[in-house]
Ligand SMILES: NC(=O)C1=CN([C@@H]2O[C@H](COP(=O)(O)OP(=O)(O)OC[C@H]3O[C@@H](n4cnc5c(N)ncnc54)[C@H](OP(=O)(O)O)[C@@H]3O)[C@@H](O)[C@H]2O)C=CC1
């Protein structure tokens with residue numbers, strides 16, 4: 678697949694930058710045919726990619742591209758001036774549906790994808806939804822682009838994407854919140870904050886590797902429960918304090934926000 682002319686609107690941010698760097702490193706796009714836009718006109722983080730263009734002019738960057746990534750925050754979309762008709766458009770914006778993208782930017786070939794904050798570590802899980810006018814080549818390009826920063830999979834429709842926006846798009850934040858709560862508890866019990874931080878980070882890194890192994894999360898929980906010891910006591914307390922309803926409420930709230938209902 679030859680590298681297309683590529684414009685990343687807002688592509689220097691946390692997520693956009695991670696996606697563009699991963700795709701450049703994988704050879705899915707090429708520095709000489711890639712332009713990253715920002716309001717300042719220049720962004721850091723692309724020093725390794727000589728020849729890559731930067732500009733504040735979204736309209737011109739898009740006009741010269743075959744494929745356009747839209748990666749500004751949803752609240753900044755009104756200021757995004759670009760005609761994307763005839764382009765393959767990849768949007769990672771939460772809360773902006775395909776119909777709205779088509780209406781605002783005049784595009785028809787649209788992929789909505791929802792990577793997560795692990796894209797910079799090439800560990801994103803990225804669900805994608807295809808707009809109706811996509812052809813097979815567009816699909817292959819979107820798969821290659823998002824697979825460069827992790828695992829990319831198609832979902833059937835935008836309702837499913839709304840759910841996954843909470844589940845995996847926001848997911849890293851939910852684990853961060855649990856880790857932060859554990860840290861707060863340790864500090865509240867009088868332990869040194871730096872010690873607690875080191876302990877929790879190592880705990881998370883190890884637990885993540887274990888969870889990425891052969892045994893499923895529920896298998897692991899069941900094995901731990903069999904000891905009938907300290908872990909089982911903690912797990913039972915989690916259940917008794919409403920772990921499942923808490924998770925349901927968390928994911929429902931994120932889904933409703935993704936769908937524009939709150
Ligand atoms: N972060 C995450 O974990 C995830 C984010 N998303 C979605 O990705 C999108 C980007 O998020 P993220 O990268 O974290 O946000 P950032 O704020 O880090 O990046 C947004 C970028 O957009 C640029 N920008 C804003 N307005 C314009 C404009 N008018 N023209 C050109 N560039 C502009 C900003 O640069 P400057 O200020 O210099 O203009 C900035 O670099 C959001 O829509 C979000 O919903 C989706 C899944 C996960």
Ligand SMILES: O=C(O)[C@@H]1CCC=N1
Nearest residue numbers: 771793842843846847
């Ligand atoms: O919080 C947000 O709105 C975006 C979408 C998923 C992660 N970040």
